[in-house]
Amino acid sequence: MPQMRPDYVELGYSSDFGLTGLTEQLRSPGLPAALAAAARLADGSDGDEAVELGEDARRLLDAPLSDEVLRTVWLAAVGRIFDPADHGMDTRTWLRKLSDMATDRLRQNKRSYVPPPVKPVQNADLCGEVVAEIRQQSAELTAACELPDLVPALEQVVTLADADVGFRLYLRALKACSVRVPKEAYDRFLGLGERLGYPVAVVRDGLDVDWPPIDTAHRETSWDFGLSQLAGNAHQDWRADTARRAILRVADADEPGQPPGSAAALLLEDALRLLRSPLSDATITTLWVAVSDAALRMGGRDWLRLVADVCAERLREVAPVYTIVVPPARTDSADAVLRELRETVPTVVDKAVSPHWQPLPAAQVMAALEEVVRRVDPDLGFRLFLRFLRVLAVPVTREQFERYEAIAERFAYGKYHVGEIEQLVHWAT
Known part of the structure; x- marks a missing residue:
């Protein structure tokens, strides 16, 4: 200053x-x-x-x-x-x-x-x-x-x-x-x-x-966003009566440079991709519990419908002319993301989410993440993968971290997005 x-x-x-x-x-x-x-x-x-x-x-x-x-x-x-x-x-x-x-x-x-x-x-x-x-x-x-x-x-x-x-x-x-x-x-x-x-x-x-129109292809955020950000804000005391407020906190969290409603539009896009996907309800539930380390006391698709409803309400309030469109997934980086997932599987094969309370095997989660990458959206799959690494505190080598940064650059993530897991690099050294 x-x-x-x-x-x-x-x-x-x-x-x-x-x-x-x-x-x-x-x-x-x-x-x-x-x-x-x-x-x-x-x-x-x-x-x-x-x-x-x-x-x-x-x-x-x-x-x-x-x-x-x-x-x-x-x-x-x-x-x-x-x-x-x-x-x-x-x-x-x-x-x-x-x-x-x-x-x-x-x-x-x-x-x-x-x-x-x-x-x-x-x-x-x-x-x-x-x-x-x-x-x-x-x-x-x-x-x-x-x-x-x-x-x-x-x-x-x-x-x-x-x-x-x-x-x-x-x-x-x-x-x-x-x-x-x-x-x-x-x-x-x-x-x-x-x-x-x-x-x-x-x-x-x-x-x-x-403000220009909301454009989810140009996120104008330096940090995580969408469903992976919502997962990062979850906690193990999740309750149905507070779920709507938890969703709204993320949907209402536009960054200073974002047109009003951008955070809601990004979260809604993620939710709709999974809702309209061929993934089973059990797979969606597995994904959410894994990346949030929080209980889910409703079906996975019911949860996503609630997320979508809250986001749509927010958009009607602050960006009433916004047209909800889910663009085609970017598949050009799918192979790179899949390689990173598959390289990590041996590291987590003996781990579980919440091992002392309703353990969820990490191998099951990795299979669900691969389904997201192959059948839904590599971008969303990669963000959920990064979030899962944090939940399990998986050590990451410097070479892996640098490859994650390269993938993030292809997806046009903000400069601090992948940096949120850099502490995992220190644990690996």
């Missing part, structure tokens, strides 16, 4: 914070309501929020910014809901009130507390990138916020005060004024936010993104 500023994620923040966190909470034009909102924010997390609120206010106060500039960016960030001028204050006076309130709150814990000097982020490259993003949306932002001088005002905040608070105020203006941003711009925002140590929600939550 630039210039030794704190990483907000490491500090425990999961949503917007400081001055921009306050702008999000203002719902009334009245001064008492605004002060009450600021007091609630400053009092949050035993005063930790007060640190960021006071720091943000002082960054703006210490910069050579006119009150006109400060008022313009403030009005944009709050969507004109609260204007200090309506209450006989200029914007600097309002910011001083916020800074003083934050200091008073922090003195409740340490009476001698003195606010430290501000440490503005003024890295030239970073400032230039933030200014470039502001200019990309200048016409739409100016029109939506009805503030003709907003873009140059935001640029001054970034270059003369602080790139961090300037970028957050820009994001708040986009959200408050309902400006739709292209997916490419959103991806760049995520990159800037990561460099500044933001939690993803600071960029994502409330931003109107022009």
Whole structure:
């Protein structure tokens, strides 16, 4: 992170914070309501929020910014809901009130507390990138916020005060004024936010993104997904009354770069492949118990129907125009996957899943996995195989791991997908 500023994620923040966190909470034009909102924010997390609120206010106060500039960016960030001028204050006076309130709150814990000097982020490259993003949306932002001088005002905040608070105020203006941003711009925002140590929600939550259609061939995830991800989230205390919530947690877990509904679409595709396959219900049940190490108190196809129903509900909610299509399986890597499965069979032939409670022989599982690869989908079969290796804690040689990575690359998995089993390599050495 630039210039030794704190990483907000490491500090425990999961949503917007400081001055921009306050702008999000203002719902009334009245001064008492605004002060009450600021007091609630400053009092949050035993005063930790007060640190960021006071720091943000002082960054703006210490910069050579006119009150006109400060008022313009403030009005944009709050969507004109609260204007200090309506209450006989200029914007600097309002910011001083916020800074003083934050200091008073922090003195409740340490009476001698003195606010430290501000440490503005003024890295030239970073400032230039933030200014470039502001200019990309200048016409739409100016029109939506009805503030003709907003873009140059935001640029001054970034270059003369602080790139961090300037970028957050820009994001708040986009959200408050309902400006739709292209997916490419959103991806760049995520990159800037990561460099500044933001939690993803600071960029994502409330931003109107022009999402492309869901495309399960382009998963845009760095980790596991679909049915294999659901298996990884299972536990031995699985119960029918909690199953729907467990499925929804995965179906609702879109990664920041994914169009809404992507996680549900990927999970649904896996479930439908198996539902429509020639595999027996017993084979499907064996697969699930093996890769999840969790009991299944219903038939395998009944379980998959429940998974499909939950995913379809999620898609109707967030991506109603999405058409559910299961594309043909990619079979070009089937032989490579089968070779890896068959090489592993001698290693696990004497093992079992849950050996002390309803043991499931590993040889039976490997036969089921081979059926998936040959008769359903090599991609799904390979992901379930990787998950099964974790369940049994099967040692993997470095050469095997590198071959798994090569297969994963063919299937266009994310960069951390196979890395989840790298610990098995260490056990083999």
